Amino acid sequence: xxxxxxxxxxxxxxxxxxxxxxxxxxxxxxxxxxxxxxxxxxxxxxxxxxxxxxxxxxxxxxxxxxxxxxxxxxxxxxxxxxxxxxxxxxxxxxxxxxxxxxxxxxxxxxxxxxxxxxxxxxxxxxxxxxxxxxxxxxxxxxxxxxxxxxxxxxxxxxxxxxxxxxxxxxxxxxxxxxxxxxxxxxxxxxxxxxxxxxxxxxxxxxxxxxxxxxxxxxxxxxxxxxxxxxxxxxxxxxxxxxxxxxxxxxxxxxxxxxxxxxxxxxxxxxxxxxxxxxxxxxxxxxxxxxxxxxxxxxxxxxxxxxxxxxxxxxxxxxxxxxxxxxxxxxxxxxxxxxxxxxxxxxxxxxxxxxxxxxxxxxxxxxxxxxxxxxxxxxxxxxxxxxxxxxxxxxxxxxxxxxxxxxxxxxxxxxxxxxxxxxxxxxxxxxxxxxxxxxxxxxxxxxxxxxxxxxxxxxxxxxxxxxxxxxxxxxxxxxxxxxxxxxxxxxxxxxxxxxxxxxxxxxxxxxxxxxxxxxxxxxxxxxxxxxxxxxxxxxxxxxx
Numbered sequence: 252x253x254x255x256x257x258x259x260x261x262x263x264x265x266x267x268x269x270x271x272x273x274x275x276x277x278x279x280x281x282x283x284x285x286x287x288x289x290x291x292x293x294x295x296x297x298x299x300x301x302x303x304x305x306x307x308x309x310x311x312x313x314x315x316x317x318x319x320x321x322x323x324x325x326x327x328x329x330x331x332x333x334x335x336x337x338x339x340x341x342x343x344x345x346x347x348x349x350x351x352x353x354x355x356x357x358x359x360x361x362x363x364x365x366x367x368x369x370x371x372x373x374x375x376x377x378x379x380x381x382x383x384x385x386x387x388x389x390x391x392x393x394x395x396x397x398x399x400x401x402x403x404x405x406x407x408x409x410x411x412x413x414x415x416x417x418x419x420x421x422x423x424x425x426x427x428x429x430x431x432x433x434x435x436x437x438x439x440x441x442x443x444x445x446x447x448x449x450x451x452x453x454x455x456x457x458x459x460x461x462x463x464x465x466x467x468x469x470x471x472x473x474x475x476x477x478x479x480x481x482x483x484x485x486x487x488x489x490x491x492x493x494x495x496x497x498x499x500x501x502x503x504x505x506x507x508x509x510x511x512x513x514x515x516x517x518x519x520x521x522x523x524x525x526x527x528x529x530x531x532x533x534x535x536x537x538x539x540x541x542x543x544x545x546x547x548x549x550x551x552x553x554x555x556x557x558x559x560x561x562x563x564x565x566x567x568x569x570x571x572x573x574x575x576x577x578x579x580x581x582x583x584x585x586x587x588x589x590x591x592x593x594x595x596x597x598x599x600x601x602x603x604x605x606x607x608x609x610x611x612x613x614x615x616x617x618x619x620x621x622x623x624x625x626x627x628x629x630x631x632x633x634x635x636x637x638x639x640x641x642x643x644x645x646x647x648x649x650x651x652x653x654x655x656x657x658x659x660x661x662x663x664x665x666x667x668x669x670x671x672x673x674x675x676x677x678x679x680x681x682x683x684x685x686x687x688x689x690x691x692x693x694x695x696x697x698x699x700x701x702x703x704x705x706x707x708x709x710x711x712x713x714x715x716x717x718x719x720x721x722x723x724x725x726x727x728x729x730x731x732x733x734x735x736x737x738x739x740x741x742x743x744x745x746x747x748x749x750x751x752x753x754x755x756x757x758x759x760x761x762x763x764x765x766x767x768x769x770x771x772x773x774x775x776x777x778x779x780x781x782x783x784x785x786x787x788x789x790x791x792x793x794x
Contacts, residue, residue: 254572254608258539259526261610263333263567265350267378268360269368273390277360277507278323278336284450284514285332287325322565322612324595330521333612346550348377349623349671352637353549353567353612356384356524358516363389363396363423363504367409375410378497385412385500386520392420393427393506400478403502413499415487417519418512419479420504422471430504430512431458431479434489438463441511451510495525527610530569532626533634537570539609544571544579545628546613547635548621551670553706562666563594563614564621571629573607579627582634584620588627592616623671640747642783643674643689646716646755647696650685656709663707667699668748676721676745676753679733687716687745717741718755720762722781726751728772737768751785 268274323334335354337347351357357378361371378385389402396402399420407414418430421438429440438458441451456463458479464472493499501523505512527539537545550565573593581588594614595604607613615621624638651660664686668675673696674689690696696713703709724733724744733744733752741757742765756762766773766780773780 255540257331257608258610260329261331261333261527261608262356262521262524263335263354263527263610263612264356264358264520264524265335265337265347265354266358266360267337267347267351267371267374269362269365269370272360272362272365272368272371273507274360275336277358277388277390277513278334280447280507280510280513281334281517282323282325283510284517285325285327287323322614324612327517327521331611332521333610335612346671347374348641349549349638351377351381351383353547353565354383355526355528355610356386356520358386358388358520359500360388360390360507361402361406363392363399363402364394366397366402366405372409379410382497384495384497384524386494386516386524387414387500387502388507388516389420389502389504390507392423392504393509393511394424396423399423399504406500406502410500413487413493415489415499415501416482417489417501417503418505418515419475419482421475422467426468426471427506427511428466429453430515431475432515433479433482433486439512439515440466441509443509447507447509449510450514453514491523494523527569527608530635530637532569533636534630534632537633539570541570541630543629543633544573544577545569545626545630545633545635546573547627547637548623548625549638551621551623553666553670561616562619562669563616564618564625566613566615566627568607568609568611568613569635570609573611573613575603575605577629579629580631581620582626582628582631583622586620588618588620590615590627622669640674640785641691643721644691644719645693645696646676646687646689646718646721648685648714648716649688649696649699650712650714651709652712653710659707660703660709660711663703663709664699666707667702672702673699675748676755678755679744679746679752681743689721716755717757718743719758720756721753722756722762722783723747723785724752724754725776725778725780725782726786727776727778728752732772736772737765739764739768747785749785754781 266274266278323336325332335350337350359371359375361367375385387406403414403416406412416433418432420427421429421431429438431438437455440454444451489501490499494501503512503516505516507513529536529538546566546568548564548566551562553562575593576589576591578587578589592615593604594601594616604613626633626635651657676687676689678687688696688699700711700713703711739761742761743755745753745755747753754765769780
């Protein structure tokens, strides 16, 4: 298969949702229908019966939530699929945002009983800012739901998108029997399987078939028929170009837990979504078929396999062709690096990969010099600036209570900081060299302590810090003038891991006070005195 065809058959996407909307369940069912799982819910790694679910970390198993992004890859009907399952919990939104820089589309899962929730709205805003096409799956239709027409209306009003239903539920709650394909004019009736462990048997017929009326209660059938006729008259027409431009979202209904509508979603998503898209770099827009290999690191994960204690850097290939043992340039260090240990991931399972193309996600094992956001390229002038850092909202000091464990504590913490689990700050003029951790949400601290204990056998003690807000200082302010800044009571200057100065505030009022008292600095520099993001970060990607 030639170079361009390999690129065209790639599909790289993330599944996003508010917690408990069914994101991880849908991920598993995509794998079931894609042939990568033989039995949904099982965790087996035998050669001829391999199956893995995407939540592998022990803490995830205990909590029943995803707290780490996972890469899953499989072949399906001629497509090479890179599926990224993301954390749903709001405390791990920064990890989700980083993953969204590496995908070309997103499937947004919505609980049909609740509608658009807060985290859904935040994730949508990130996708919208980056121009990422969104496909919507109204999940849990087998449970009591809100009125489906109201759900469509809310989606359009809250997200500001043109909404186009692709199928429509045949009943809801206990009466949910299947979906009607609005484009192909076919009714798909499903049968439940024990625990949803196998593909749901389906029968397809015309809505006019007399047997269809008998499968639904009379009032449900009549109401569904009225809704379908109304959508034929006033519903939007599916426009693939508007979908890819991020201005229209196709909407699918179903039940991931019972496998109702999952294959229809997967098939239509792969058909309508985009192959790898162009990326913005330092020298301009880089097309996927640019002959030189390039990509960027969007995630680092240590100890995915506790038996090996290794470290994997996940790289999104943006252009060209990757071949194992190739030499690439690492712009941040100015060094040439050999990429010899490259792997394809399936949750905890790994497989050596010899080649990859634009759109693929690779795991590079053992490169301690890589950090999140690094570019790897054959063309030395290419640098991608795709990874944002987000403003922390909670802060805590992390102490090591045992001097005998200090080396393990420091090694583990350094690893977790490289992964971006939390941010670390160095408080200026602080006499005690105790790391100040900064995070989007407090559950991130729990993950740090859990992993220090279980992966590095190191105890830790968390102490609350008095700050609740942080802003980056304009780097144009000379270091020797930082002491001239007027700080509100309780505020402190600190430095992030890139040694950029920040100000820690006790509350939002302190920020206004700081800006008011330091107007002379604002007049002597270009740009704002404070920023929610590090200066120079570029959150946009041209497509």
